[in-house]
Amino acid sequence: MSEELSPRAVRLRDAGHKLTNARLTVLDVLETSGGHITSAEVLERVSAVDPSIGRASVFRTLDLFTSLSIIRPTYIHTSLTPTYVLLPDGHHHHIICTNCNRVIEFEECALDKMTQELETRLHVRLTGHLLEFYGLCDRCL
Amino acid sequence: MSEELSPRAVRLRDAGHKLTNARLTVLDVLETSGGHITSAEVLERVSAVDPSIGRASVFRTLDLFTSLSIIRPTYIHTSLTPTYVLLPDGHHHHIICTNCNRVIEFEECALDKMTQELETRLHVRLTGHLLEFYGLCDRCL
């Protein structure tokens, strides 16, 4: 089985985890999802690709990826289900419209200095971040 | 019933919602909780204060407060339960240790300019934000 390994798959393997079919499939679904996806959608797409992969493994994989900071669960509007956000380079930024729940993504990086400052001041090692803004989008103003 | 109204209670009333016993109790529990609290803890403390308040009302209130940006659900470590974070002045910042799940809060405000820049560039009105960093705390390094 010699597919191209995505950088995240390498990260996974380097952290000492096996590159199983279930994990690689979930990873691929996440990576081709555009960045925001609910667990229900992951389940659906995974079993479209390979129906033999069980629900439990998908959840176990999502938990594993979360603990590795590969993804991050966040709330968009459903209270019952989180949305998983891929953390592309260990970070992610978006705006959530509190009226229509639209998600607007944006790029920035004023946080690099802040990261360094916090690492020094608080004696921590930071590997990623999520920045969410809440407000009204142009359509809802 | 003429208690002192907290600024958030005023905000609630001004948004056209009734100041019911259930809502004021949930608000008080949140405000005296230190800022991070799960729905289970809210339920527990609310019914310790007034056992006649039903579960459903607590959830309805948490949803209402979320939609008003009074609180924000976020994931700390359980995948099944979110943690509600009070948004003190419409924003909140913390670091989550991905090893021990400790939450470290910090102050900052380099985001004010970013907020203004985004409002202009993307034609949105922003009312709050949540900034989460992930990494290892001093005890886990």
Added chain:
DNA sequence: TTAGATGCAAATAGTTTGCATTTGT
């Protein structure tokens, strides 16, 4: 070879809903 990961199905837990009743304004 073997620790780690899986799939299944049943169990669990958290949240939501419908509706008759109550309450804030």
Added chain:
DNA sequence: ACAAATGCAAACTATTTGCATCTAA
């Protein structure tokens, strides 16, 4: 007075667990 909110309990849905089996390294 009356729309809005409530409490109850049942219904629902998402997630987790235990365990025998399988598989990547």
